[in-house]
Amino acid sequence: MRTRSEEWEVVLQEYARPQALESRFTVSLAHLLPIAHGNPVFRSLYPVISMWSLTVTDSAVMEVTADALPAIAAMDGVYTVLAWPYPQETVLFQSADPVEAVEFTARLIEKQRAG
Structure with a gap:
């Protein structure tokens, strides 16, 4: 099993490939991941x-x-923060700006970790 750092590198490399920027299914993730x-x-x-x-x-x-x-769902330039469990698709936040979605989600995670 890869470490967290190694897994991030694998994911970043996968979505840095030109093919990731050519598909509507992966371009939003390619922008979100870095x-x-x-x-x-x-x-x-x-x-x-x-x-x-x-x-x-x-x-x-x-x-x-x-x-x-x-989690953050990324599709067609929209970044949607979903509550657990994801299949219920409870939307907590939505933005066209991946920075806003990451910052919102990071604050939620910090609060959750703090208990």
């Missing part, structure tokens, strides 16, 4: 890409999602 990586809260967590969203966990194993942190 911004999320630049945020210390996100960078401290393990990143997982699922469909069109960035999920993060404080767990060493993604199958263990006991922390139930929010």
